[in-house]
């Protein structure tokens with residue numbers, strides 16, 4: 001078997017998976033592996049999977065099956081690895097069904113990736129490494145390979161204790177486990193030294209962060225004091241854990257962006273209860289008022305599921321009404337699909353017909369596009385601080401950057417501005433992009 005060490009990681013799913021892929025990449029590179037751009041050149045292909053929705057799961061399995069053709073016909077020494085949530089959840093079954101997969105690594109064992117790959121190479125046998133999901137994750141201060149040139153992601157808490165009835169996360173990522181603040185701060189300091197200026201703190205529920213008495217607000221205060229760091233964002237916040245103290249802390253810290261992602265999921269109390277979200281629409285609306293009273297410019301985004309079991313037209317209209325009333329800056333919208341193990345899949349019949357789910361999703365998206373456009377048009381004429389990220393797709397002098405409210409802005413400028421803060425006057429607005437000129 002060849003000793004060549006080229007690798008590629010294909011990542012599906014959320015930012016947490018992106019981060020885990022970055023950790024694996026950093027570990028592999030520390031062990032002499034080098035990244036390549038496509039599977040045809042790779043000695044190791046890792047498919048880091050997500051099982052939150054059926055579509056993502058099918059895509060990942062389809063992809064690894066296709067890559068096996070390359071392995072079979074052109075690169076027989078290639079090691080094929082399945083990682084992430086699907087591996088954690090159904091790794092044993094998949095390993096048996098697809099014997100061409102050399103390595104299956106769960107959401108706790110990916111930190112051992114270099115050693116596991118070496119074991120596969122040495123033995124030539126298939127290895128399945130899936131620890132008990134309660135096993136502590138020893139991350140230390142990893143050297144992550146970030147996919148973005150300016151902003152870097154740092155996971156602060158793994159897992160979730162909430163058991164929303166539709167969600168698979170507690171089953172594949174385990175219970176909440178906060179990383180020590182010293183390790184998080186050391187990792188961010190190292191990223192800032194590498195030139196990253198914006199940090200996104202990640203977790204299924206960042207507000208639940210707690211390590212020996214340091215809560216999320218306390219962590220934000222510490223991160224805010226890091227020299228050379230300009231901006232802090234975080235995802236995801238659970239509305240029930242977004243306390244007045246946390247809102248106060250966010251408002252008082254200069255580096256924390258005025259940008260909150262607060263998944264509402266539904267505007268109907270009946271559905272929220274079935275989802276086990278532990279808040280009501282009234283609570284959520286009050287929370288938005290509290291946020292806006294203290295952080296008037298806050299850009300608020302959300303997640304919404306349509307077609308949850310038992311959702312009637314009236315329930316859905318309550319969601320539309322809430323979306324209209326809040327006026328979200330953006331929303332990630334999904335059709336409900338049952339996921340194995342979850343309470344919703346075991347106890348509720350998936351009784352909203354697909355055609356109705358699709359029709360509701362369409363109406364919701366149309367409303368949100370109108371809202372996003374309204375929000376963005378309100379910024380025309382304002383001056384925004386923009387962190388310049390890259391050249392625009394149109395080429396020429398066009399640059400793309402992000403406002404503190406997480407809106408993409410296109411404007412003309414010099415490439416030397418990439419990675420810097422500039423002030424941009426907004427001149428035009430579309431639902432997903434602003435246009436402007438440097439002031």
Ligand code: SF4
Pocket residue numbers: 160161162163164167168169170204205238
């Ligand atoms: S808060 Fe609910 S939806 Fe979010 S990860 Fe936890 S269980 Fe899933």
